[in-house]
Amino acid sequence: MERANDSGLPADVDEIMDLIGVEAEMSGCFKWNEQAKVKADMMNVPRRWQPSRVSAEALREKCRVVGLAEDETVKIAQYRNFRFEQEPTD
Numbered sequence: 001m002e003r004a005n006d007s008g009l010p011a012d013v014d015e016i017m018d019l020i021g022v023e024a025e026m027s028g029c030f031k032w033n034e035q036a037k038v039k040a041d042m043m044n045v046p047r048r049w050q051p052s053r054v055s056a057e058a059l060r061e062k063c064r065v066v067g068l069a070e071d072e073t074v075k076i077a078q079y080r081n082f083r084f085e086q087e088p089t090d
Helices: 011-027 032-044 056-065 070-085
Strands: none
Touching: 011 032, 011 056, 032 070, 056 070
């Protein structure tokens, strides 16, 4: 699996999170439309966000690194956790 840097995330997720950070910095927050894009990507491309590929800890740390507030970091973690808790286990 390709890693972009020492974030512990795959390059594609690392890049997405960098873009989210840039957008949040420009607008001053993690806007609703950017939240919707992240949720849509998690639903439409689930393999990108699989827990075996993206650890919750690495994702939370990357959120902090790109400048998201704690409540925004929690939102992203909740989106990811909700998505994969709903997957059938058989």
